[in-house]
Amino acid sequence: MFELFSYGDAGWGDEILRGLAITVQLAIVTLPVGLLLGFLAAAASMSRLLPLRLLGFGYTTVMRGLPEILTLFVVYNGAGLLINAVLRWWAPEAAPTDFSPFAAGVVALGMVFGAFAAEVLRGAFQSLDSGQAEAGRAIGMTGRQIFLRIRLPQVWRFALPGLGNLWINMLKDTALVSVIALDDLMRMTKVAVGVTKQPFTFYLLACLIYWAMCVMSELVLAQMERRANRGIRRA
Structure with missing residues (x-):
């Protein structure tokens, strides 16, 4: 059985690793894109301008109501x-x-x-104490300084658990791109199954790889949460 995972023409180890690399690259590139869209949508939904609020809420309502695979097909085609x-x-x-x-x-x-992410960030922004921003203005801080030094660090602390869960979900959702012929981990697993007729072996391997990536992500997120909450007194 271990010969199936060897390198070269006799095994599928190199194909599986190439698929894993594409899966990781896809998740890493998608993360900043999603965070940027989340911040923009959260800012729009909290805007004082009605058209921007409607745009922000409309975007989050529509995208959260569509299946991910349908969104993928619509975007691709x-x-x-x-x-x-x-x-x-x-x-x-x-x-x-x-x-x-x-x-x-x-x-x-x-x-x-x-x-x-927009809903997570909007909730984090709304949980902030407005008195802190007023205190910043009282000592002469600009709006940009208040955002970067007072609001953003606290928003990050409040939003990190929710964003971490979204990252893990997105990491697993990368398997959907196999349906549009991207040679990611899931597609290479399907190809290996089709050739070797060993579905249990390769699908079990894919399960273990996705599980390992999620566990490593949870460890990193736990360390990030501890760092974000340093100096915060626990009740």
């Missing part, structure tokens, strides 16, 4: 059609192009992550 339509308008003689499955995965998973 819709973005491809949009790109080709723009190319035909800009350069009619240009050949059609395909939208990258990796880019589609980043956009789709980032949009989903951002919608849920």
